[in-house]
Amino acid sequence: MASNLNLKLKIWRQPSTNAKGTFQDIDANNIPETASFLEMLDIVNQRIMDGGGDPVAFDHDCREGICGTCSMVINGIPHGPRRGTTACQLHMRLFKSGDTIWIEPFRAKAFPVIKDLAVDRSAFDRIMVAGGFISVRTGSAQDANALPISKDDADSAMDAAECIGCGACVATCKNASAMLFVSAKAGQLNSLPQGQPEKHRRVLGMVQAMDKSGFGNCTNQYECEAACPKGISVRWIAKLNRDYALATVHESLLAPAKGKGGGAA
Amino acid sequence: MSLEAHIPSGPLSQKWSNHKQDSKLINPANKRKYTVIVVGSGLAGSSAAATLSELGYNVKCFCFQDSPRRAHSIAAQGGINAAKNYQNDGDSTYRLFYDTIKGGDFRAREANVYRLAEVSANIIDQCVAQGVPLAREYGGLLANRSFGGAQVSRTFYARGQTGQQLLLGAYSALSKEIARGGVQMFSRTEMLDLVLVDGQAKGIVVRDLVTGKISSHAGDTVLLCTGGYGNVFYLSTNAKGCNTTAIWRAHRKGALFANPCYTQIHPTCIPVSGDYQSKLTLMSESLRNDGRVWVPKKKDDCGKPPAQIPEDARDYYLERKYPSYGNLAPRDISSRSAKEACDEGRGVGPGGLGVYLDFADAILRYGHDQAADKNISEPELRKLGKAVVAEKYGNLFDMYECITGENGYEQPMRIYPAVHYTMGGLWVDYNLMSNVPGLHVLGEANFSDHGANRLGASALMQGLADGYFVIPTTIANYLASQKPGSVKTDHPAFKEAEAQINGRTKKFIDIKGNRTVDSYHRELGLLMWNECGMARSREGLQKAIDRLPALREDFWNNVRVPGSGADFNQELEKAGRVADFLEFGELMCLDALQREESCGGHFRVEHQYTKEDEAAKRGQAGEALRDDTNYSYVAAWEFTGDVSKPTLHKEPLTYEEVHLAVRSYV
Numbered sequence: 001m002a003s004n005l006n007l008k009l010k011i012w013r014q015p016s017t018n019a020k021g022t023f024q025d026i027d028a029n030n031i032p033e034t035a036s037f038l039e040m041l042d043i044v045n046q047r048i049m050d051g052g053g054d055p056v057a058f059d060h061d062c063r064e065g066i067c068g069t070c071s072m073v074i075n076g077i078p079h080g081p082r083r084g085t086t087a088c089q090l091h092m093r094l095f096k097s098g099d100t101i102w103i104e105p106f107r108a109k110a111f112p113v114i115k116d117l118a119v120d121r122s123a124f125d126r127i128m129v130a131g132g133f134i135s136v137r138t139g140s141a142q143d144a145n146a147l148p149i150s151k152d153d154a155d156s157a158m159d160a161a162e163c164i165g166c167g168a169c170v171a172t173c174k175n176a177s178a179m180l181f182v183s184a185k186a187g188q189l190n191s192l193p194q195g196q197p198e199k200h201r202r203v204l205g206m207v208q209a210m211d212k213s214g215f216g217n218c219t220n221q222y223e224c225e226a227a228c229p230k231g232i233s234v235r236w237i238a239k240l241n242r243d244y245a246l247a248t249v250h251e252s253l254l255a256p257a258k259g260k261g262g263g264a265a
Numbered sequence: 266m267s268l269e270a271h272i273p274s275g276p277l278s279q280k281w282s283n284h285k286q287d288s289k290l291i292n293p294a295n296k297r298k299y300t301v302i303v304v305g306s307g308l309a310g311s312s313a314a315a316t317l318s319e320l321g322y323n324v325k326c327f328c329f330q331d332s333p334r335r336a337h338s339i340a341a342q343g344g345i346n347a348a349k350n351y352q353n354d355g356d357s358t359y360r361l362f363y364d365t366i367k368g369g370d371f372r373a374r375e376a377n378v379y380r381l382a383e384v385s386a387n388i389i390d391q392c393v394a395q396g397v398p399l400a401r402e403y404g405g406l407l408a409n410r411s412f413g414g415a416q417v418s419r420t421f422y423a424r425g426q427t428g429q430q431l432l433l434g435a436y437s438a439l440s441k442e443i444a445r446g447g448v449q450m451f452s453r454t455e456m457l458d459l460v461l462v463d464g465q466a467k468g469i470v471v472r473d474l475v476t477g478k479i480s481s482h483a484g485d486t487v488l489l490c491t492g493g494y495g496n497v498f499y500l501s502t503n504a505k506g507c508n509t510t511a512i513w514r515a516h517r518k519g520a521l522f523a524n525p526c527y528t529q530i531h532p533t534c535i536p537v538s539g540d541y542q543s544k545l546t547l548m549s550e551s552l553r554n555d556g557r558v559w560v561p562k563k564k565d566d567c568g569k570p571p572a573q574i575p576e577d578a579r580d581y582y583l584e585r586k587y588p589s590y591g592n593l594a595p596r597d598i599s600s601r602s603a604k605e606a607c608d609e610g611r612g613v614g615p616g617g618l619g620v621y622l623d624f625a626d627a628i629l630r631y632g633h634d635q636a637a638d639k640n641i642s643e644p645e646l647r648k649l650g651k652a653v654v655a656e657k658y659g660n661l662f663d664m665y666e667c668i669t670g671e672n673g674y675e676q677p678m679r680i681y682p683a684v685h686y687t688m689g690g691l692w693v694d695y696n697l698m699s700n701v702p703g704l705h706v707l708g709e710a711n712f713s714d715h716g717a718n719r720l721g722a723s724a725l726m727q728g729l730a731d732g733y734f735v736i737p738t739t740i741a742n743y744l745a746s747q748k749p750g751s752v753k754t755d756h757p758a759f760k761e762a763e764a765q766i767n768g769r770t771k772k773f774i775d776i777k778g779n780r781t782v783d784s785y786h787r788e789l790g791l792l793m794w795n796e797c798g799m800a801r802s803r804e805g806l807q808k809a810i811d812r813l814p815a816l817r818e819d820f821w822n823n824v825r826v827p828g829s830g831a832d833f834n835q836e837l838e839k840a841g842r843v844a845d846f847l848e849f850g851e852l853m854c855l856d857a858l859q860r861e862e863s864c865g866g867h868f869r870v871e872h873q874y875t876k877e878d879e880a881a882k883r884g885q886a887g888e889a890l891r892d893d894t895n896y897s898y899v900a901a902w903e904f905t906g907d908v909s910k911p912t913l914h915k916e917p918l919t920y921e922e923v924h925l926a927v928r929s930y931v
Contacts, residue, residue: 089667
């Protein structure tokens, strides 16, 4: 039979981006262990509002682990203690009555806090705009089977494509590096024949946008892979480093005057 | 009001070609002078915004999510249909068309559905060219799987996350155009009203969800690509943010709402576990290929662990009622049967709202298939069988365990139907333009292609067809008649709309009542689910229609929205959406009430085949009984100023090619 939990929450409260934040102690009693983590927060918010207070702001949407909206650090780990799981798919039965749970926003210079647990991850969109695409106009494509792609290459590209863009890799990294995200995004397209013509432009553009957004450098600690809810492998980072080296050489020797920085002029 | 659908003349298979020939064109040098406002960034919105920008239009795209990539198209699992006939199994444009129109129980517009089937093949080409990693065979060519409602393999897929991959493809196209400067993207920005100037859609009023700032955007045309209204039920498989506000606001400004009662309820979802439940999760219905659905025969057994209920005390009701289709009965029938069993008090699990989906027999059967030694022990057989089941459905069993904490291999899973998709939406003509000139509606937000029931793997197809291939051609038919940039945001209509929004925000904040927004949303959802859900009756619908005005009044007097309108305020966002759902719910019930027939996802208990009909071979007892003589029309509702008294307009559905038939699964 399902039982209920009594928990002590320490939740980060920050009214706005530039305001000072602090941990608030909240007793969360009588939480059904069958509830999801976000449903536990719903219950807590309901009680806060019933008492006339301001509910905890947090981002969430699909609540089935695919949209990548939910973004919180639970007991020091982005998305919480269960591997390969987003916060929305985490369930309370993983916790014990009496537990203290620390809940914080994803912390990174490039992800400013909007309010409480909600952060601004638009830097990821800017990286994508700087080259995360194949320039193909609608209607100009050839028949889909005209270009056979080996199953290995397609599956490998799919491994990278599973990234849901949540930013847990950044949040867990001591340098707040976005290398796992950028490498998965560039790697997917760079692995495919369709992605070859723009490969160098793409890599240079995306890396440049990443640096400009204030993400840190990668020092190969691999926390990112451990925190990734989709298990994206750090081998993509190795590939991005190789692709970046090639692109740099290509830029300096073969195409010095053009091609820098992806689509935007 | 006459509803002119502007269906092109000529034979069905040539209508779209003819229409493209006859459509107006706009000179490339002039395109950039036109501003197109796109609301929503899912498959329909992103693909439309990207493609229109490629053509040279100046595009502004809006989404309430923090990134366009997070729109709910992302959650689609199964796949996307296309009439490629790569499998050489007899598929064709006509077959995809026919399957879709039959699946929709002959309540969709023939010409639109044919065009959908026609452009389906181009979608796959486009997505592959963008680098969408669709599944492939060892030879390097694309793989297909089969899906419900079709006898050919025409579904393309990307593991269990086809929606995410297709959306990321469209988002990459969008990013490319943002980089080029053709699209201006506004994330975390919610449309709160449509602005009409001289009766034409010329802009929107939006709220910046971070700063709370209300602002106006003027354009030469507005595209609503804002998805469905399934969250009127509170609990659904939709994302929490999915809402009807954009199309409801447009409806209130004059756009007709078509077939709002058509909703799809999916049979294999994880049941509700408590009153804190916030959403429902779907598991692929492929599970019904091997799982057996049952409930206890006697109410008294419902509380017992399933293992203690002997075989002869179990009711495999789908196998009993539909011996030839058994557990593979169509979605609507399976869903209704589960509801009946639970209504009889024979449901299992918390609250009695669940039925068992049991793999014990499948595990043994596969074990026998695998066992070389026919005398091996039962535990050994189970082990062998479990491995086979795990290979086929392992990810679904894992998901089930993650959510329920129960092991589906050791004990039967519990499932229950959940709201999944809405076929109704704003009325549009063949050009995807609503009756309000300049207002176009794409994807799930319009009503056009799925009739009364949508087939699996067709939602992704429609969203992308509308955005990549239909609107880029048809939009010029409207724009060519417009002087570009004729309306600016200094027009009084914008100021008036902004003032109204600001007033509404202030009203929400000032009520300072006793109930939270969610508590109203839950109450509305439960009412809609009980009276306008899987099975609807005249009595129940009337009950809901009587209750809703009072619930609305209570909401507007007693809701509590904390904080202010001038910052990031998620409760305020929800309040606006729920206020609109509270109005929309009544229209849905009114539509369900006037449609005195059953068709597809709309099941009226008064209209079903009886045992006598079955004996006379007219149709299977308990099946939806359509009334083609009186109800073969699109019900398009006009807002009159009084939510409870909309005016019904009818667009008759005429079929030039197909013959209406009973949708039989005997």
